[in-house]
Amino acid sequence: MKKLVVLKLDGDLHLGVQATLEIGEEGKRPTTEITGKLPSNLDMAIAIDQWQSTYRSLWKFTRIKAKKIIYDGCISQRRQECNTKASEVREHLNDWLLSESFRPVREKWLKHLMPDEEVRVLIRTHCLQLKKLPWHLWDLIDRDYLKAEVVLSIPESEAVTTALQTSIFRSKIRILAILGDSDGIDVEQDRQLLEKLPNAATTFLVEPQYSDIDDKLWKQPWNVLFFAGHSKSEGEASCIYINKTDKLTIDELRYALRNAVANGLQLAIFNSCDGLGLARELQDLQIPQIIVMREPVPDKVAQKFLKHFLEVFSSGQSIYAAVRTARQRLKGIEKEYPGASWLPVISEHPAVVPMTWAKPRISNTRRLGTLLLLSLLITVGVLGVRYQGGLQTSELLLYDKFMRARPQEKQDPRLLIVTVTEEDFQLPEQKERRGSLSDLALTRLLEKLAQFQPKAIGLDIYYDQLLQGNQAYLATRLKIDDRLFAICKVQELTKDRPGIAPPLGVTPERQGFSDIIPDTDHVLRRHLLAMQPADVTSPCTARYALNAQLAFHYLQGEGISAKYTDSGDLQLGKVVFKQLQPHMGGYQQADTGGYQILLNYRSVQGSPGEIAPKVTLTDVLRGKVNAEQVKDRIVLIGTTAQSFRDYSPTPYMTGQAFSEEIPGVILQAQMLSQLVSAVMDGRPLISVLPVWGEVLWVWSWSVVGGAIGIAGSVAIAPSDRSKLYLILAGGGVLGVLYVFCLTLFYQGIWVPLVPSALVLVATGGTVAIYLFSQQSNDN
Incomplete structure (x- = not known):
């Protein structure tokens, strides 16, 4: 902090001087004041006059227009005499300023000023004699306070x-x-x-x-x-x-x-x-x-x-x-x-x-060049970190937040879910069950459903055991019913079991795998549509997921067949399902094997679990389900019993810290609904920008941040007010960025928010700091 010292002197060397010392910060009122007195000092008055006379006798070519000075004696002798007189003046000055009557002023100076502070010492007096004194030789200034400078002024x-x-x-x-x-x-x-x-x-x-x-x-x-x-x-x-x-x-x-x-x-x-x-x-x-x-x-x-x-x-x-x-x-x-x-x-x-x-004002061209260079460097740096997976966790968390923030939707009327609950295990038909369904219960369930003419039935229950006794109807149904699709698993988690086989007799065209690919936080955000099984020992050889097989069958009835584009993407009708690639969107370090797309959950009443109407096994077997509930629908059969733990975490939250988990049959319904709704209803899929589009998007927000930094630094000089302006402006633009990203997400476009926010803040802050430092140096 720069300090201002004002020394008011009233008097002269012949009569004595009344002194007042004021100390304060530059630009503010003084906080300290004290008075003292300097006695008369005729010896110093004589000494300063003698030094002046000796000094003026030295020079022939000076910037003074006066009569010629007559020089006599050796020049070196006169120089020595001038130095001697100067030493006498210095000695007289410091002895005078050590006077007892002036001591309170000196002690106040030493108490309130630090030697390393920059000090402006303002000598305010009318007396020309006092102004002629070499105040810069005062021992406090010349020896102790090396950043002090004396300035003459008027009272x-x-x-x-x-x-x-x-x-x-x-x-x-x-x-x-x-x-x-x-x-x-x-x-x-x-x-x-x-x-x-x-x-x-x-x-x-x-x-x-x-x-x-x-x-x-x-x-x-x-x-x-x-x-x-x-x-x-x-x-x-x-x-x-x-x-x-x-x-x-x-x-x-x-x-x-x-x-x-x-x-x-x-x-x-x-x-x-x-x-x-x-x-x-x-x-x-x-x-x-x-x-x-x-x-x-x-x-x-x-x-x-x-x-x-x-x-x-x-x-x-x-x-x-x-x-x-x-x-x-x-x-x-x-x-x-x-x-x-x-x-x-x-x-x-x-x-x-x-x-x-x-200093030279930073031109608009230079500002623009600085902005573009900094924004480009910061964008490259942030995207480099993103490419290495450094932002994937935070981007996926925001993805979940966006997913939960979307407007609610209606149930998918094309689906019906038949659940097998803990209570259904107590049915008489379930006495001989070896899993969630006995042969008898499954037989009667399929009989009941067949009466109501569903478009397709998906059995999301592993049924790889041999049929027991007199189940000819079930065996025949599994073999010949082209509306019945069953599930198998390509790869099991345990090493001693490479997979789970489909029900015996179900043809390969009606088999679908149940494999899913959760993220590292176990949340399921991706939809695995197809894959080529790598394990030749697996009993499940299905190439498509159960939900994909059901969707293909349903859409085939509507005259829409599945095909692949020249670039290898799956196409149903006019809808192309872009395959998830490495380094695509927020996924930068993820397994993208197989044919994956992002899963666009349908949220009904704030929960993905209410995607479609549900009935229980008991409801069907006891005649509580009518034809209107089943006819021309895709019926999914699966267990929701907690004892089977066929549950997957989703982006939807039920509390402050836990993801809502949904059973496998609901997950299959979500995936099936995504495929059919995209083709039949034009419901948007979750897509991302191409790589060049994401780079431009992120860089544009970096430029916006830099523009805010320039606007703030140009409009307002460095101060707490300018910092507040930048914080408010930056916060406002971050809010706009969030709204933009959320609005686009409503339309099914997932644009980078985290890297955009980072470059906006980093570029804006860097540009502002740079320009503020330039202004501070200028000022």
């Missing part, structure tokens, strides 16, 4: 009427550079340094007339006023030499400069001699910040200072850091130019916000 504080400073940060800095009389000096070096500045538009006036300067200050807005040439201060008047014959006082520029301040002028740099008088008069005109040289400045020192100052200031650092660094660099040439580091002085109005250099 009064008034609001400055100037153009909004934000305009500086949004465009190039406009510099008006006046190169005045250069007799005996080289101002061309100053020009070359200014021409190389980044993000600056500099207009040069070389040895101009007064009217040229006046017109420029009135007619155009400027951010920086620069002067290089000869200048001097005599008494209360200061002037600059604008050409070889004319000089110009500050008073003559009074109204033009006030207009320039109102139009955005924030900094005046006078890289010329004897500038304390210039600073005093310019400050009266409310120019926010002024840099001058306190004494006559050798040409080489002026050039070195400007070079080092502009390097640091134009890099985005504060004006105080730039002057401090330039002063420290000048220390390196003090063997040849004694006192060089004493010369630069900042004088500023106390009520202004310090200026910072504007």
